Amino acid sequence: MLQKREDRTIAFQLISFVFAFMLIVFLASILVTRNMYHNIMLDNQLDNMRHLAHERIYLIDGILFRIEGFARIAKSAMTDYGLSEEDRESFLRELLMENPQIHSICIADSVQQGKQPRIMFTVRHRFSERTISGTDYQYQDWFQIPYITEKPYWTEPWVDTEGKGELVVSYSIPIFESGKRTGLLRFDIELSYLQEMISGTGFFKIGSSFLVSASGTLVAHRDMDLVMNQTLFSLSQEYRGSGLERLGHAMVSGEQGHIHLTGDSPFARAWVYYQPLQSNRWSVGVAIEEDYLLKEVYAILMIQTVASILIFLIVIIIIYARVLSVSRPLKRLALAADRIGSGDFNVQIPESDNSQEIATLSQSFIAMQASLKDYIRNLRITTEEKNQIRSDVMFASEIQTKLIPKNSEHPFGIKALRAYGILEPAGDIGGDLYDYFMIDEDHFCFVIADVLGKGIVAAMAMTMASTLLPSIAPFYKNSNELLSRLNSFLCRNNIESNFVTALLGIIDLKTGTLQYTNCGHVPLYVRKIDRSFVKYGETHATALGVFDNLKIGYDEIQLNMGDEVILFTDGITEAMSAEDEFLGTSGLEDILRKLPTPNPEVTANSILKSVHQFARGSAHKDDITLLVIDYKHPDM
Amino acid sequence: MKAANFLNFTGVAVLCMLLFTSCKAEKSRPGDGKIGGAAASRTETNFTIRYRPKWQSQAQFAGVYMAHHKGFYEQYGLDVKIQRLLQAHEATDSLYHGCSDVVHIDLLNALEENRDSTRIVNIGQVTQKNSVLLVGKKSRGINSLEDFRGKKLGMWRSGSFLITELFLLKSKIPMQVVPIDWSISLFTQDVVDVINAMRYNEYHQLLQAGIREEDLFVVDLAELGYQIPDEGFYVTPEFYHAHPQECEAFLRATMDGWLYAFSHREETLDLVLKRMQDDNIRANRTHQGWMLEQMKEVVMPSTDEMGILKKQDYQNALQLMTEFYDFPRNIPYEEFYPNAAKKRR
Structure with a gap:
């Protein structure tokens, strides 16, 4: 993980990007340079090769033409000047002795008359002559081809076993007497003489020259193992796909040009320039290896490569140093931020003038540090205040709890009824209210109310109501009047103008008459001894605390012995399930149907338990208040 | 045949010069003149046979070279001397003059040689097809x-x-x-x-x-119906009758040499090229490789048999010679190829 985070540093990313970019530029540059210089070098070297080939051809053709000239002169001496045989022999002998290029001369005249050919040569500058015996010579190329074609002929290299036994090249010219072919003259030149011309001075300077005979045989080449053993075509069979066959055909056909040879061969990866001799059908080639041709290109490319690597390294160092310079204050800022994060708001924020961006960032950090300090100070004050408020609220909650009558089986010792109330605020303090008290000895007054909203204001309104009602009840004794007075009080004193729904009832303990008034509150249920229930949903006015001159009515219900009066706030019917569905009056009535034996405490707790089950998993919370009053239920 | 390589003339020339001296030297060896002027002799343990190839050193004779080089001849109790080419003499002259014991010539030439009387007999047919x-x-x-x-x-x-x-x-x-x-x-x-x-x-x-x-x-020409196998080993009848076992040993060892050559191409070419180099004969490996492959086609066209002169081939050759070359005699197959009679026995 540490390594990965390191790889993503700014320095790494910048260097990677620069490296990739420079690599592409470098490769493109190498390619362009290589091709450009290659073509230039090739053109230059081809010119050099052409000059070298011309030079070799000039030398070789010079000697070959000279031999041809000697042969023609000798032929004329044999046939045209009427010389005696002795004079002819003498002339040829002098020609041989005075021209060291001539290796040997063979006179094959009057062969049809059975005259045996004679061969003249020198041994250590001394003249020597030998007669060829038999007729086998007539089937040798030097004799047979010019004799049949009646045209002069340059042979392939061959060994003159009748002469000095050397490898020679021969020029044979037919002799005619009186228009009739009578024999021929043969002038020999040593092959090694031509080979020396091919491999003369300067031979290896720009490449290697070679000489190819009319049949494609390599008669001169720097690799002596190839000479006379291989033809360009035999090499092409051995090294297929090298281009040697194309070269061979071009050279044997007397063409002039150049070719690039590839693959693994004695001419491997070489450029070859070739041009035919003028004197015979042989051809001179000059080969230069690709590596030699590209030597200077490689040098340039090497310099370019080294320069590129140096530039790259310098750029990398600069980038790295600059990134370090930029990232150092950033790291210091990060450290400072860490310390601020751990609560040290007085840490010194480092300032940097490296760059405008870093300086701006430092200033921002300083401003942020100051803001954070203010914020924390305010937060502390607010928290203290909040704690004070919370403490007050808890105190208020305790007061509110104490305002609610304590549950007892027979409140105020009255055997005629039982009452049980539950107030479950959503927060620390709630806006619901229930209360009951005796107006006089025969009248039991109860009230349940719901102040709009929650919190302190609602609790204060509730407190005012619960304080006011017992104090004025003895003077009015009617539920509608009592609530009318409460309405007037709330309208005068309710600062937040919170309205209050309320249901207030007065039970005449002697008659069992329940007079009640519902001001915008949820319905009242009376559960009968037979487990049935009656819903009283009619309201007698709107909610209290809004309109001062509100007209409020009432209803009366005749309670029977064992009737349970069930009162609640909308926290019951508006309880929400996890699926965001309200319990509603129908849900409440389902609960009422399943209630066990009538008992205010059991009834109240059963309803609360069922509501809690229904609302399980829901985030919605509201004050829940229940009050169950059991009229004249006998103790059991 | 004049199976010549235009590059080979140096060797030919040099070897020609050795003609008479070498022949004379071999004629004068101990054991000379045992039978019909043949110079066959038995060394301390091995019987010496002087073999004259049809042409100068090349892969055409690779079987003989490999049999010699790998010691097959010695294993058959022979000491084979491979002679240099004696161009000035016809091969059969070497036999008649006592310079060679076994020569390598074509079937038709052998028949022609026997026009008047049976002067040479076939001890083994090297090639089975005409080239x-x-x-x-x-x-x-x-x-x-x-x-x-x-x-x-x-x-x-x-x-x-x-x-x-x-x-x-x-x-x-x-x-x-x-x-x-x-x-x-x-x-x-x-x-x-x-x-x-x-x-x-x-x-x-x-x-x-x-x-x-x-x-x-x-x-x-073989495809045109002139399916006359060419090259075979020939000796004088006298030599054969004096040394039939040695003749058979020579054939068997040589055929073993061919089998080895065909299955060890590069080693064989190395040896052939070395012999050519030693003889000052110019050659290239590609050409000798081609020659070895082509020789396999004619020496061993099938794996059934090799080295045998088939009666049908012989009769075809004899008929062709009789019909178009005025060949006067009907030489019995067993007389021309005594191995056949021996096998029958």
Whole structure:
């Protein structure tokens, strides 16, 4: 993980990007340079090769033409000047002795008359002559081809076993007497003489020259193992796909040009320039290896490569140093931020003038540090205040709890009824209210109310109501009047103008008459001894605390012995399930149907338990208040 | 045949000079003159046989070289001396003059040699198929056998020329015959239009001189019905009757040599090229490799048998010679090829 985070540093990313970019530029540059210089070098070297080939051809053709000239002169001496045989022999002998290029001369005249050919040569500058015996010579190329074609002929290299036994090249010219072919003259030149011309001075300077005979045989080449053993075509069979066959055909056909040879061969990866001799059908080639041709290109490319690597390294160092310079204050800022994060708001924020961006960032950090300090100070004050408020609220909650009558089986010792109330605020303090008290000895007054909203204001309104009602009840004794007075009080004193729904009832303990008034509150249920229930949903006015001159009515219900009066706030019917569905009056009535034996405490707790089950998993919370009053239920 | 390589003339020349001295030297060895002037002799343990190849060193004789080199001859109790080519003498002259014990010549030439009396007998047939081709240049207007009419044919003046001559006589195609030795230059220089060529040698030389196969019209005489096997080992009848076991041992060891050569191509070529180099004969590996492959086709066309002169082949040759070459005698198969009679026994 540490390594990965390191790889993503700014320095790494910048260097990677620069490296990739420079690599592409470098490769493109190498390619362009290589091709450009290659073509230039090739053109230059081809010119050099052409000059070298011309030079070799000039030398070789010079000697070959000279031999041809000697042969023609000798032929004329044999046939045209009427010389005696002795004079002819003498002339040829002098020609041989005075021209060291001539290796040997063979006179094959009057062969049809059975005259045996004679061969003249020198041994250590001394003249020597030998007669060829038999007729086998007539089937040798030097004799047979010019004799049949009646045209002069340059042979392939061959060994003159009748002469000095050397490898020679021969020029044979037919002799005619009186228009009739009578024999021929043969002038020999040593092959090694031509080979020396091919491999003369300067031979290896720009490449290697070679000489190819009319049949494609390599008669001169720097690799002596190839000479006379291989033809360009035999090499092409051995090294297929090298281009040697194309070269061979071009050279044997007397063409002039150049070719690039590839693959693994004695001419491997070489450029070859070739041009035919003028004197015979042989051809001179000059080969230069690709590596030699590209030597200077490689040098340039090497310099370019080294320069590129140096530039790259310098750029990398600069980038790295600059990134370090930029990232150092950033790291210091990060450290400072860490310390601020751990609560040290007085840490010194480092300032940097490296760059405008870093300086701006430092200033921002300083401003942020100051803001954070203010914020924390305010937060502390607010928290203290909040704690004070919370403490007050808890105190208020305790007061509110104490305002609610304590549950007892027979409140105020009255055997005629039982009452049980539950107030479950959503927060620390709630806006619901229930209360009951005796107006006089025969009248039991109860009230349940719901102040709009929650919190302190609602609790204060509730407190005012619960304080006011017992104090004025003895003077009015009617539920509608009592609530009318409460309405007037709330309208005068309710600062937040919170309205209050309320249901207030007065039970005449002697008659069992329940007079009640519902001001915008949820319905009242009376559960009968037979487990049935009656819903009283009619309201007698709107909610209290809004309109001062509100007209409020009432209803009366005749309670029977064992009737349970069930009162609640909308926290019951508006309880929400996890699926965001309200319990509603129908849900409440389902609960009422399943209630066990009538008992205010059991009834109240059963309803609360069922509501809690229904609302399980829901985030919605509201004050829940229940009050169950059991009229004249006998103790059991 | 004049199975010559145009590059080989140096060796030929040098070897020619050795002709008489070598022959004389071998004639004067101990054991000389045992039978009919043959110089066969038994060394301390091995029987010496002097073998004269048909031509100068090349892969055409690779079986003999490998049998010699790998010690097969010694294993058969022989001490074989492979002689240098004695160009000035016909091979059979070497036998008659007592310079050689076993010579390597063609079947038709052997028959011709026996025209008047049985002077040589076959102790083993090396090749089972004929390798002689007639090759013409399409550029000279030769695209079919009919185009041969009136054209110049460069035909060997000795050696394997007989089958070509029989072809001309039998097919009645008139051609101007130009006798030639070993050179292919007359063909490459367009002096002749058609040339005799051995598939394993001259034909490949033409390709190595830059002539493309598709530019050649090639007639395989064997495919035209002239299926006369060419090369075999020959000895005088006297030698054979004196040393029949040694003759058979020579054949068996040589055939073992061929089997080894065919399955060890590179080692064989190394040896052949070394021999050529030692003999100052110029050659290249590609050409010798081609020759070895082609020799396999004719020495061992099937794996059933090798080294045998089949009766049918012999009779075909005899019939051809009798019909078109005025051969006067009907030499019995068993007389010409005594191994046949021996096997029958």
